[in-house]
Amino acid sequence: MNLTLKVWKQKNSATQGSFETYQVKNISSEMSFLEMFDVLNEQLIEEDKDPIAFDHDCREGICGMCSMYIDGRPHGPWSQNTTCQLHMRAYKDGDTIVVEPWRANAFPVLKDLIVDRQAFDRIIQAGGYISVNTGNAQDANNLPIEKAKADEAFASAACIGCGACVAACKNSSAMLFTSAKVTQLSLLPQGEPERKSRVLDMITQMDKEGFGACTNTGACEAVCPKGISISNIARLNKEYIRAGLIV
Numbered sequence: 001m002n003l004t005l006k007v008w009k010q011k012n013s014a015t016q017g018s019f020e021t022y023q024v025k026n027i028s029s030e031m032s033f034l035e036m037f038d039v040l041n042e043q044l045i046e047e048d049k050d051p052i053a054f055d056h057d058c059r060e061g062i063c064g065m066c067s068m069y070i071d072g073r074p075h076g077p078w079s080q081n082t083t084c085q086l087h088m089r090a091y092k093d094g095d096t097i098v099v100e101p102w103r104a105n106a107f108p109v110l111k112d113l114i115v116d117r118q119a120f121d122r123i124i125q126a127g128g129y130i131s132v133n134t135g136n137a138q139d140a141n142n143l144p145i146e147k148a149k150a151d152e153a154f155a156s157a158a159c160i161g162c163g164a165c166v167a168a169c170k171n172s173s174a175m176l177f178t179s180a181k182v183t184q185l186s187l188l189p190q191g192e193p194e195r196k197s198r199v200l201d202m203i204t205q206m207d208k209e210g211f212g213a214c215t216n217t218g219a220c221e222a223v224c225p226k227g228i229s230i231s232n233i234a235r236l237n238k239e240y241i242r243a244g245l246i247v
Helices: 033-046 118-127 147-157 164-168 175-186 195-208 219-223 231-245
Strands: 003-009 018-024 096-100 109-111
Touching: 018 033, 118 175, 118 195, 147 175, 164 175, 164 219, 175 195, 175 219, 175 231, 195 231
Parallel strands: 003 096
Antiparallel strands: 003 018
């Protein structure tokens, strides 16, 4: 198939960007979206032009690096899907596709489609950890956990930190990401020692990074490639109130 791509190009955070139009031809419907970009970049290099910068790593839908806003939706048209797992059979010959980076003050553009998501790392560093005693790991049966809680913790741990929730939110809120990380540990006995400080420190850091507030529109859940539930946000609020009341 032959496609028209309108791609955001921006040299760095200090310069103003704009959309540039590219034509790509003979694209297989079985290619992934990133493989299609590889073809375009090879074409640009052969023409002695600057290739399009974009993030990628595993290309297996588990690292969260492939952050692209495609036709007004993070990661493209498929639900619970990362950009690297989006295939060109989602489009038809002659389509025009608009691709741009995440739009959030806390995610400044580094170049083209690459944004700086270190704000997420700093939120994790603020409290998304557990106390660890050195030595051999205990037998799993020594720490019995209810299956319902274990399942819920596992579902929250599925968050890959891609930032689609922030990109989709009209307020650029990081509440879904932060709540998933808090929920994962608050449900497990291993997370109990830092339970109070964790939620207070992570929310404080989230606010420092410049993310917006949550107004419960549900856009974050709708675009999350791992289907993280906004029920986590309710738990985060509960944990925050609980931490404030416990002296």
